[in-house]
Amino acid sequence: MELSEAKNKFIEAWGTLGSSWGINKAMAQIHALLLLSNESLSMEDIMEQLQMSRGNVNMNLRALMDWGIVKKDLRVGERKEFFSTGKDVWELARQVSKERRRREIEPILNVLQNVQGASGENKKAVAEFKKVTGDLLNFSLKIDGIIEKFSKSDQNWFYKLLTKL
Amino acid sequence: MELSEAKNKFIEAWGTLGSSWGINKAMAQIHALLLLSNESLSMEDIMEQLQMSRGNVNMNLRALMDWGIVKKDLRVGERKEFFSTGKDVWELARQVSKERRRREIEPILNVLQNVQGASGENKKAVAEFKKVTGDLLNFSLKIDGIIEKFSKSDQNWFYKLLTKL
DNA sequence: TAAAAGTTTCAGAAATATTTGAAAGTATAA
């Protein structure tokens, strides 16, 4: 397989993967493209290589910067802006898990905590409800703890953990 | 907060959470409703309580059964079908991670493995490409291993692991 | 066998999400 074909394949697959994880295709593909290029790219470069409109590239680059996985590099003597992403997979994983924790786990923890305050006539029904949601809360808190640990640790911690499995 | 209000809140939140994880809202809400009820429910019960069409309920119940998290209970002397979900959060988590592994991690592993066969004139570029995608492959394989372990282990293994963190 | 009770399917409608491109905005250079 030719390099360019492999690159396209990877960019395409990364986009598809993103979609099934609530990250839109364009965003995932821009990330993939940056991951594969050694210099930082301008908006025009990205527009051309991925055949996307200016607005789309601009919006998704901004989203990637919000996630903390793409940065703007200003080149001296160049007025245009250039963008790049870190090549360190570990760092990427940490950053993504940190953001997803904040955006998705925290809200559900709030709801679960909140509904623990339910009350009503039928004591048994209330108890059953609290049992299920309480179990869910407990489990979620544990997962949350693991992710927090993960997103604050270094690569070494992770490799050590692997050996313990 | 009244029990019924708390239930609705939970069902609503579960639906929203599902959406950001590639699980559609109706599917997540049906699951939440089943999670909160002690007897199994018929399609009509679900249609009424969630205000959804018959087709929608039918399709999503089937999807939930495909995921292995909802089952059909036939009641003796009743012609209608009833559905229920397990209340064990641990078991639910195992089942979900098992399915997501199969549906999402496996395809990306295939692509990453596949593109390792890239070749081309520019040796340096090929090497760089393989470095990045190879790192990603390695990392993904590790995560895959953890999830596999998790989805085959019992609750006790998980709690032991927690203490090691 | 026919009617009744239930389930499944699927084409089209509705709702959501994404993308475009042109206009407005901003910063730098002349």
Add this chain to the structure above:
DNA sequence: TTATACTTTCAAATATTTCTGAAACTTTTA
């Protein structure tokens, strides 16, 4: 200051996903 080079915004167009409901299908009962 004005022209130029670039970035941002956002309303409308497009694409995708989800939902509906009626018709087709299946199973049970009379």
